[in-house]
Amino acid sequence: MEISTHVPDIFFQNPDVTEVARQLLGKLLVTEIEGVRTSGIIVETEAYCGLTDRACHAFPLKRTRRTEPMFLPGGHAYVYLCYGLHYLFNVVTGPENEPDAVLIRAVEPVDGISAMMQRRGLDQLSTKISKGPACLARALGISGIQNAKPLTKANGVWIEESPMDFTQGCPKAEWIGSTTRVGVDYAGPDAQKPWRYFIKKNKWVSALPRHLLSDG
DNA sequence: GAGTAGATCGGCT
């Protein structure tokens, strides 16, 4: 069953990172760690482009030990430690040597919810389980181990086609909202790029500006 | 409910 739904590398190697960020909405992010499958529907993403975008760690085509995974071909993982304690999970996109990535910011839990709650220290299910990039990484058991690895079942992290009823494999354009990214003020004018995408009216989406909450 | 401080460490200047 997983075989036919596994998203192919060609999808991730699209040179337009914002398109991949939109098309990832609705797809399933899956991990299998120590035999336990956990997964969630991607409901919020952010695009980062290493060529044109100051908010990207790899701008401008900056190769360091940390950014090196982003130069891999699309379909690899880029996981890094933030504030010394949070792991953030990104999907590398674009062809090799084009350092683009999509940060996964929130998922709607699907499989292995009890394991995810345990990892998050929750005794009852709430959106806290996977709202926010550090939260979902912890819930899914993602850490530095998966950094720079291809997104395959063998590596314990991969992405499956949408389990939702989307005709194009991703939500219709009118279901997708966009706004500015979180925590990128240092990027000057690029901080204004509306490169955060989310599924409207989905309660698992993290910190939205107030004016977008009530609107459909 | 809203605002603020503290945690904690690798990467970079």
Add this chain to the structure above:
DNA sequence: GCCGATCTACTCG
């Protein structure tokens, strides 16, 4: 040395 693509606990109301 400084600061970050963050989260939580704690305060005050």
